[in-house]
Amino acid sequence: xxxxxxxxxxxxxxIVEAAAEAFRANGIHATxxxxxxxxxxxSHGGFYRHFDSKDQLVAEACEAxxxxxxxxxxxxxxxxEGEECLRAVVDAYLSPAHRxxxxxxxxxxxxxxxLVRGDENTRAAAARSVxxxxxxxxxxxxxxxxxxxxxxxxxxxxxxxxxLTLARLIADPVASAALLDEVRQRIVVAR
Amino acid sequence: xxxxxxxxxxxxxxIVEAAAEAFRANGIHATxxxxxxxxxxxSHGGFYRHFDSKDQLVAEACEAxxxxxxxxxxxxxxxxEGEECLRAVVDAYLSPAHRxxxxxxxxxxxxxxxLVRGDENTRAAAARSVxxxxxxxxxxxxxxxxxxxxxxxxxxxxxxxxxLTLARLIADPVASAALLDEVRQRIVVAR
DNA sequence: TGTACATCAGTGAACGCGCGTTCACTGATGTAC
DNA sequence: TGTACATCAGTGAACGCGCGTTCACTGATGTAC
Numbered sequence: 526x527x528x529x530x531x532x533x534x535x536x537x538x539x540i541v542e543a544a545a546e547a548f549r550a551n552g553i554h555a556t557x558x559x560x561x562x563x564x565x566x567x568s569h570g571g572f573y574r575h576f577d578s579k580d581q582l583v584a585e586a587c588e589a590x591x592x593x594x595x596x597x598x599x600x601x602x603x604x605x606e607g608e609e610c611l612r613a614v615v616d617a618y619l620s621p622a623h624r625x626x627x628x629x630x631x632x633x634x635x636x637x638x639x640l641v642r643g644d645e646n647t648r649a650a651a652a653r654s655v656x657x658x659x660x661x662x663x664x665x666x667x668x669x670x671x672x673x674x675x676x677x678x679x680x681x682x683x684x685x686x687x688x689l690t691l692a693r694l695i696a697d698p699v700a701s702a703a704l705l706d707e708v709r710q711r712i713v714v715a716r
Numbered sequence: 717x718x719x720x721x722x723x724x725x726x727x728x729x730x731i732v733e734a735a736a737e738a739f740r741a742n743g744i745h746a747t748x749x750x751x752x753x754x755x756x757x758x759s760h761g762g763f764y765r766h767f768d769s770k771d772q773l774v775a776e777a778c779e780a781x782x783x784x785x786x787x788x789x790x791x792x793x794x795x796x797e798g799e800e801c802l803r804a805v806v807d808a809y810l811s812p813a814h815r816x817x818x819x820x821x822x823x824x825x826x827x828x829x830x831l832v833r834g835d836e837n838t839r840a841a842a843a844r845s846v847x848x849x850x851x852x853x854x855x856x857x858x859x860x861x862x863x864x865x866x867x868x869x870x871x872x873x874x875x876x877x878x879x880l881t882l883a884r885l886i887a888d889p890v891a892s893a894a895l896l897d898e899v900r901q902r903i904v905v906a907r
Numbered sequence: 908t909g910t911a912c913a914t915c916a917g918t919g920a921a922c923g924c925g926c927g928t929t930c931a932c933t934g935a936t937g938t939a940c
Numbered sequence: 941t942g943t944a945c946a947t948c949a950g951t952g953a954a955c956g957c958g959c960g961t962t963c964a965c966t967g968a969t970g971t972a973c
Binding site for chain 4: 717718719723724727758759760761762765766
Binding site: 688 | 745824825827828832877886902906
């Protein structure tokens with residue numbers, strides 16, 4: 526049953542991807558390893574050929590989820606790099622589409638309160654996710670190394686993560702969309 | 717073994733309080749009913765004399781946690797009601813003390829991503845929590861019924877919930893405190 | 908290049924454990940007369 | 941006010957179930973000669 530090295534690497538990648546989706550959609554604790562392995566079409570016993578523990582998978586899933594969100598936001602900005610695309614990134618993050626698709630959305634919003642209680646590696650990965658997203662936002666308003674730009678980006682990311690979480694809590698679609706709209710406008714103005 | 721009505725009510729209240737603390741500190745899924753009952757000094761079997769299900773307890777714990785945070789923030793404002801106390805409320809919410817005491821802190825930050833996946837009653841309770849905190853903030857900048865004040869308060873609460881979550885993810889105490897400071901200042905300025 | 912052997916990805920059963928929930932039981936409280 | 945009985949808060953064992961993790965096994969892949 527042994528697989529070739531490239532197949533093994535591909536399987537591992539698919540496990541991380543499936544985990545990243547399941548953790549964001551259903552929560553870390555509520556998602557079993559058997560669920561993740563089944564999503565990839567494997568039995569759960571083989572999990573430990575790829576990972577030491579569920580904690581390790583959580584940390585990697587956080588990284589993978591962040592990378593996918595980063596790609597999606599960069600794509601939404603259409604490849605431009607200046608301030609003119611700031612609105613595109615913020616609009617994409619605070620869209621009803623993002624709110625309604627947590628499985629492929631921001632891990633900080635989808636599993637933020639569970640990441641806080643993760644192990645050391647998980648929290649380190651989550652902290653890197655914060656840094657990555659802060660840099661993405663800072664780039665939209667100028668040099669991402671400049672203190673003022675990072676400072677604004679930290680503020681913007683906080684508001685974005687919080688707004689997405691709150692928007693998902695509010696069942697009324699009108700009120701939820703209104704919350705997203707208001708935060709969206711104020712973030713751009715706050716720059 | 718039967719208890720008097722007032723004792724029964726008091727026991728029920730203590731279960732909700734203990735649950736509110738445990739859920740915020742350790743997460744909803746990670747906290748067992750036996751843990752909660754043990755914290756109150758009871759065996760787990762008696763739980764169902766007070767509640768229909770764990771879900772019901774989660775919803776009530778969300779409400780109770782919000783009430784306690786509301787009290788704490790009102791106390792931080794020192795009883796004054798005008799705009800001059802806005803800073804006191806925001807400072808209290810975005811303080812290292814709040815960050816380091818999730819058990820008695822804001823439920824939206826402490827268990828936000830788990831509340832999103834709660835049942836109907838839980839999400840309704842969480843949505844009421846959002847509304848309650850928005851009103852508290854709106855009151856600090858004027859008439860809480862006025863659209864402009866509510867709109868700002870929604871933005872402020874989003875930034876506050878997000879910032880507290882991110883601050884808890886960042887292990888480095890200097891970077892974490894810096895994030896809180898920056899968001900704190902910008903929220904007040906954004907008014 | 909071909910052969911012999913070591914490696915190891917994946918299977919499926921099993922491990923101990925804790926979960927939410929149920930239940931028979933106890934005995935103090937509440938109620939009806 | 942006092943007595944007899946119904947109620948029910950709390951106990952502790954048990955229910956079925958799913959969890960993370962381990963393990964003996966299979967057989968294709970990788971490696972050494």
